[in-house]
Amino acid sequence: MRVGIVDADLIGRDKHRFPNLVCEKLSGYWKQQGAEVDLLLDYDHFDEYDEVYIAKVFTDTPVPEWLKETEHIHIGGTGFYFDKAPNLPDAIEHHMPDYNLYNEWIESEVEKAKARNTEDFNEKRFRDQFKEYTDYSIGFMTRGCFRKCPFCVNQKYDHVFMHSPLEEFYDKSRKKICLLDDNFLGCPNWKNILNQLISLDRPFKFKQGIDERLLTDEKCKRLFSAKYDGDYTFAFDNISDYDLIHKRLRIIRKYTSAINIKFYVLVGFESTDATDIENAFKRIELLMRFKCIPYVMRYQNKNYTPWKESEFRAMYVTLARWGNQPSIFKKMSFRQFCLANQHLHKTKGTLCSSMRAMTEFERKYPKIAKKYFDLRFEDHYLTNKGADVWNIKN
Ligand code: SF4
Numbered sequence: 001m002r003v004g005i006v007d008a009d010l011i012g013r014d015k016h017r018f019p020n021l022v023c024e025k026l027s028g029y030w031k032q033q034g035a036e037v038d039l040l041l042d043y044d045h046f047d048e049y050d051e052v053y054i055a056k057v058f059t060d061t062p063v064p065e066w067l068k069e070t071e072h073i074h075i076g077g078t079g080f081y082f083d084k085a086p087n088l089p090d091a092i093e094h095h096m097p098d099y100n101l102y103n104e105w106i107e108s109e110v111e112k113a114k115a116r117n118t119e120d121f122n123e124k125r126f127r128d129q130f131k132e133y134t135d136y137s138i139g140f141m142t143r144g145c146f147r148k149c150p151f152c153v154n155q156k157y158d159h160v161f162m163h164s165p166l167e168e169f170y171d172k173s174r175k176k177i178c179l180l181d182d183n184f185l186g187c188p189n190w191k192n193i194l195n196q197l198i199s200l201d202r203p204f205k206f207k208q209g210i211d212e213r214l215l216t217d218e219k220c221k222r223l224f225s226a227k228y229d230g231d232y233t234f235a236f237d238n239i240s241d242y243d244l245i246h247k248r249l250r251i252i253r254k255y256t257s258a259i260n261i262k263f264y265v266l267v268g269f270e271s272t273d274a275t276d277i278e279n280a281f282k283r284i285e286l287l288m289r290f291k292c293i294p295y296v297m298r299y300q301n302k303n304y305t306p307w308k309e310s311e312f313r314a315m316y317v318t319l320a321r322w323g324n325q326p327s328i329f330k331k332m333s334f335r336q337f338c339l340a341n342q343h344l345h346k347t348k349g350t351l352c353s354s355m356r357a358m359t360e361f362e363r364k365y366p367k368i369a370k371k372y373f374d375l376r377f378e379d380h381y382l383t384n385k386g387a388d389v390w391n392i393k394n
Contacts, residue, residue: 139169
């Protein structure tokens with residue numbers, strides 16, 4: 001029995017570097033049935049396999065037009081079905097992932113890179129891009145979310161429930177744990193989950209973000225004293241949550257002065273006009289005050305990318321380039337970032353796209369520009385209004 005597995009995002013997205021958990025579970029399941037399993041890196045040899053599985057997460061990942069489900073070709077994932085993706089059979093869903101599925105591909109990438117870069121090649125640094133494949137146990141301890149945000153694929157359930165016990169996907173030879181839970185704080189069992197993770201004494205992270213609207217003193221106390229891996233990621237999707245997020249930021253800052261607190265800032269969903277741009281800056285300003293960093297998330301669904309149709313398309317691009325590079329965001333205001341881009345612009349006498357986007361917006365909306373374009377993260381948190389509740393020594 002030969003089984004071929006295609007991670008369509010790996011083939012179709014240049015910089016994609018995250019294992020597909022469904023592919024790893026399928027591999028684990030079929031290997032246990034005695035099958036020979038291959039990770040396929042193209043769509044050319046399906047006839048050599050008894051069963052072929054193709055999974056993808058992202059709707060805009062390209063796949064061949066001829067690809068369709070047959071008796072032996074199985075297609076799945078949110079990338080194909082968005083919020084209607086069928087569940088896997090339990091025997092596969094609850095199978096230990098095969099964390100070795102990508103090994104051969106990783107080694108071949110390393111060999112190719114060595115051949116290309118004979119002199120200065122730093123293998124350790126190059127391998128770092130594969131750490132999600134090599135260092136983590138990955139799984140869902142809970143599933144579901146009750147919020148039903150209209151831009152989210154998680155529409156199937158109206159509550160959060162326990163899904164996999166840790167031992168179902170935890171491999172103790174791996175240094176870290178990556179949870180893909182949709183909204184674990186919404187699970188009545190959140191305390192047990194956190195306690196179990198903390199008791200393993202190894203770094204863990206919730207990759208999909210944490211619902212800050214559910215934070216309490218007790219939750220913050222546990223979360224921020226844990227061995228957390230990388231950034232704590234939350235979401236600040238709606239400007240209507242402004243006051244609530246403000247309160248939660250105050251709670252967060254009672255328990256940590258860490259700088260690794262990141263918030264997704266969704267843009268281009270409710271509208272793509274000047275109000276949407278202003279709302280993005282307003283949220284970013286609040287985050288700056290509490291020494292948190294944004295990640296500007298430009299909304300798109302499987303058929304439509306509204307910000308690309310907007311008169312402010314270049315503003316959205318510039319905003320994301322500024323906000324999503326922490327090393328730049330921490331040092332430069334939005335205006336300084338545009339000026340720095342202009343400085344590097346090769347065609348003298350013309351404006352670069354960032355500078356053009358900024359000046360055009362400023363000409364039309366000088367009040368918004370005056371309020372936000374010169375805010376600098378480093379200065380702003382020092383004079384913030386929330387400073388009374390947290391105590392960072394500078
Ligand atoms: S809270 Fe998060 S997981 Fe839940 S519906 Fe909203 S975006 Fe999706």
